[in-house]
Amino acid sequence: MINANLKSSYAADERVLNNRYKQAFVYGSILALALFTLFGNDYLILIASQMGILLIAVVGINILTGYTGLVSLGHGAFVAIGAYAVTIFGNLGAGVIPAGIMPFVSVPLAVALAAAVGVLVGLPSLRVKGLYLAVATLAANFIVIFLIEEDIFAPWTGGMVGINTNVPNLLGWELDTKREMFGLIAVVGLVSLLAAQNLIRTRVGRAFIAIRDRDYSAEILGISLLRYKLMSFALSAAYCGLAGALFAYFYARILPEQFELALSLNLVAALIIGGMGRTMGPVFGVIIVVMVPEVIKVLFGALAGDSAGAGQLRAPLQQIAFGVLLVLFLLKEPLGINQIVDRILRAANRWPFARG
Amino acid sequence: MTMNRRSFLATTAAATAVIGTPMILRAQPKEYVLGASLPLTGPFATAGQLVAPAFAMATKLFNDEGGVAGVPIRFVTEDSGYVPQNALNNYQRALASEGKNMIGYFADSTGAMKLIAPELKGENARIMGSTSFASELANPETHPYQYLSGPTYQSQFDILLQNIKNEGGQKVAFIFSNTEFGRDPIEHGRKTAEALGLEVVLEESTKAEGADIPTHVTKLAQSGADHCILQGYVTGVWPQLIGGARQFGLPVKFKGTFWGMEKLIADRITAEAGPFLAGYEGVMPYRYFYDREEAPRYQQYAELSKQMFAGTPLENYMSTWAIQTMCGLEIAMKAFRDTAEAGLELTPDNIAEKLAGISDWDTGGFFGGPVSMENNAIGTGRVYGYNPEDGLFTPKSDWFTV
Numbered sequence: 115m116i117n118a119n120l121k122s123s124y125a126a127d128e129r130v131l132n133n134r135y136k137q138a139f140v141y142g143s144i145l146a147l148a149l150f151t152l153f154g155n156d157y158l159i160l161i162a163s164q165m166g167i168l169l170i171a172v173v174g175i176n177i178l179t180g181y182t183g184l185v186s187l188g189h190g191a192f193v194a195i196g197a198y199a200v201t202i203f204g205n206l207g208a209g210v211i212p213a214g215i216m217p218f219v220s221v222p223l224a225v226a227l228a229a230a231v232g233v234l235v236g237l238p239s240l241r242v243k244g245l246y247l248a249v250a251t252l253a254a255n256f257i258v259i260f261l262i263e264e265d266i267f268a269p270w271t272g273g274m275v276g277i278n279t280n281v282p283n284l285l286g287w288e289l290d291t292k293r294e295m296f297g298l299i300a301v302v303g304l305v306s307l308l309a310a311q312n313l314i315r316t317r318v319g320r321a322f323i324a325i326r327d328r329d330y331s332a333e334i335l336g337i338s339l340l341r342y343k344l345m346s347f348a349l350s351a352a353y354c355g356l357a358g359a360l361f362a363y364f365y366a367r368i369l370p371e372q373f374e375l376a377l378s379l380n381l382v383a384a385l386i387i388g389g390m391g392r393t394m395g396p397v398f399g400v401i402i403v404v405m406v407p408e409v410i411k412v413l414f415g416a417l418a419g420d421s422a423g424a425g426q427l428r429a430p431l432q433q434i435a436f437g438v439l440l441v442l443f444l445l446k447e448p449l450g451i452n453q454i455v456d457r458i459l460r461a462a463n464r465w466p467f468a469r470g
Numbered sequence: 471m472t473m474n475r476r477s478f479l480a481t482t483a484a485a486t487a488v489i490g491t492p493m494i495l496r497a498q499p500k501e502y503v504l505g506a507s508l509p510l511t512g513p514f515a516t517a518g519q520l521v522a523p524a525f526a527m528a529t530k531l532f533n534d535e536g537g538v539a540g541v542p543i544r545f546v547t548e549d550s551g552y553v554p555q556n557a558l559n560n561y562q563r564a565l566a567s568e569g570k571n572m573i574g575y576f577a578d579s580t581g582a583m584k585l586i587a588p589e590l591k592g593e594n595a596r597i598m599g600s601t602s603f604a605s606e607l608a609n610p611e612t613h614p615y616q617y618l619s620g621p622t623y624q625s626q627f628d629i630l631l632q633n634i635k636n637e638g639g640q641k642v643a644f645i646f647s648n649t650e651f652g653r654d655p656i657e658h659g660r661k662t663a664e665a666l667g668l669e670v671v672l673e674e675s676t677k678a679e680g681a682d683i684p685t686h687v688t689k690l691a692q693s694g695a696d697h698c699i700l701q702g703y704v705t706g707v708w709p710q711l712i713g714g715a716r717q718f719g720l721p722v723k724f725k726g727t728f729w730g731m732e733k734l735i736a737d738r739i740t741a742e743a744g745p746f747l748a749g750y751e752g753v754m755p756y757r758y759f760y761d762r763e764e765a766p767r768y769q770q771y772a773e774l775s776k777q778m779f780a781g782t783p784l785e786n787y788m789s790t791w792a793i794q795t796m797c798g799l800e801i802a803m804k805a806f807r808d809t810a811e812a813g814l815e816l817t818p819d820n821i822a823e824k825l826a827g828i829s830d831w832d833t834g835g836f837f838g839g840p841v842s843m844e845n846n847a848i849g850t851g852r853v854y855g856y857n858p859e860d861g862l863f864t865p866k867s868d869w870f871t872v
Contacts, residue, residue: 157566164559275650278588291593292562365558366588369581372555426510426522429549 174353180391183326188251194373196358199224232351276369389450557582620755643695652702726752745858765835838869
């Protein structure tokens with residue numbers, strides 16, 4: 115609840131950033147990111163880049179699972195498609211398309227390809243829901259990785275051995291340091307987030323939410339399930355494809371095993387922890403998923419040093435912490451960190467009166 | 471002549487060499503850092519956990535000797551779970567947090583080495599050793615900063631195939647794990663076999679752990695091979711394959727490469743299932759730890775192990791895996807020290823140059839004699855055979871260099 119936020123027109127009420135707090139937060143974030151890109155230390159830049167790549171993919175999952183209510187455990191496949199497609203298109207187009215223009219061609223193509231495969235994978239969603247759909251999408255993950263590893267495609271994908279990626283060249287500016295890459299990731303991440311926020315206030319977004327809340331009611335109201343379910347799959351796959359393209363640009367080499375089930379599960383876990391169906395959910399989720407192992411590492415390092423013995427103790431601890439966190443959120447706070455933040459903001463807003 | 475930084479350094483370095491006192495021209499850091507990723511969890515956790523203590527020993531040993539030109543070294547070890555992506559993340563994290571103080575890295579798999587290789591550019595380059603003998607890495611043109619602590623898997627296959635030929639073998643089977651490490655020498659092995667007039671009757675890929683043994687053994691039986699080379703296993707699968715073949719009554723002779731030559735595993739299998747590993751042979755680049763008479767460096771390790779690992783199984787025996795890691799670290803240390811003694815900055819390029827130039831080096835007993843780096847690898851080894859009665863791998867051939 116926000117006080118003193120009078121709107122005198124529908125247009126003002128429908129804005130993406132429809133109150134001063136949101137505006138201040140977004141502009142403040144942009145400023146903070148810009149300063150961080152320029153002055154953040156190398157270690158934090160690295161961690162933030164990994165977060166940014168993961169964030170874009172989780173925003174995609176959020177459109178599908180959080181807003182449309184369709185479960186997917188196979189979105190790692192679309193990250194793989196994005197990463198491989200951008201690399202393969204880059205290699206095929208080398209010498210034909212100027213290097214400085216290549217990313218503007220190969221990234222949209224990779225995203226479009228991911229979206230097209232997304233539609234294909236989304237077909238079962240027209241018939242099945244919940245657990246059945248989760249298993250159907252799970253199959254997509256296995257099939258895509260299997261195809262990438264197949265010998266027939268190995269000349270393009272590098273098969274099981276992986277493939278070296280290209281350095282992105284934006285109109286002659288080569289992003290060959292992690293810091294420059296973070297700049298790109300931050301911009302793309304921010305635009306993705308705002309685009310998702312904007313999507314939800316459109317006719318399409320409202321249709322997604324109607325499907326999530328009660329699909330047959332939505333259909334009776336004239337919302338085509340076929341069209342909107344597939345559109346949701348395509349959009350979420352496109353986001354994951356974009357994340358994959360950035361992944362390929364960020365790392366010098368990609369392997370099929372980087373996109374296996376663990377990645378798909380990580381995306382869903384980040385969404386659950388952060389909060390489904392809310393714009394900031396993916397942001398909080400990704401911060402936690404990436405930071406928890408790092409924080410444990412730093413704390414453990416301070417306590418036990420960098421010895422191999424400490425590493426041996428720490429490795430399972432990181433996984434246990436992650437698992438415990440997931441269970442705790444499912445039990446105690448199914449709406450994720452977003453809900454906790456909301457409560458804090460509400461309490462601050464009403465202070466010194468009743469909390470909650 | 472104008473005096474710029476480069477010519478000043480060169481002159482000073484020359485002067486230093488004349489005076490004979492090594493000095494570092496860069497402001498010396500308080501310590502040098504060496505990063506490492508180990509498989510402390512995952513399919514090869516047993517090996518990782520046996521190798522881990524070697525780093526504690528190496529820290530003490532190298533620092534007691536004065537580190538690198540008086541600057542102590544520190545190891546930062548992390549778990550990779552034998553996942554290349556994790557090793558890459560560990561490497562990048564170490565790079566970002568340790569910066570220029572980190573002068574080398576030790577990776578734990580062929581996959582990790584290949585994944586990190588293209589990252590080693592400019593500011594992000596560091597000298598990198600590993601547990602891998604991957605053939606692709608033994609190429610200074612494409613992998614200038616990475617080195618092997620022994621012969622490549624391809625060389626090891628060449629040795630075994632020659633050995634099979636000498637024994638009068640005709641039909642060979644290759645059974646390998648479905649990993650980078652398993653697949654590495656297979657294609658090359660096929661060509662070598664053909665050149666030697668051996669027929670490759672089976673190429674069978676299995677899981678790295680928990681493989682479906684009966685199926686693979688049946689295929690081996692159907693192939694009619696008289697010799698079988700196992701590649702790409704560490705703690706599991708290879709003994710089960712041999713055991714399965716023996717239960718099946720197959721007379722096939724098994725051969726292994728470095729990672730299938732660990733006494734601890736062979737002993738454990740013998741204790742559990744009887745002496746079926748009798749006659750098992752394989753390539754090993756180093757002396758075993760119990761062969762210490764002509765190995766002064768091993769004797770030093772033995773004394774340190776007695777002090778540092780008293781009451782643990784490591785007190786009296788160092789695994790082949792730990793020996794391989796120590797050898798990798800010794801090579802890196804030699805390169806660092808040579809660079810420092812020449813009065814050069816410890817940049818990756820300087821270190822790589824010194825490392826590639828190692829020749830006629832007496833390692834103190836790892837190998838049969840003095841060794842040289844060729845194509846960033848040391849192509850030396852020996853065939854050993856296992857005797858279940860005394861639990862020892864004993865030499866079946868002289869030292870050879872490929």
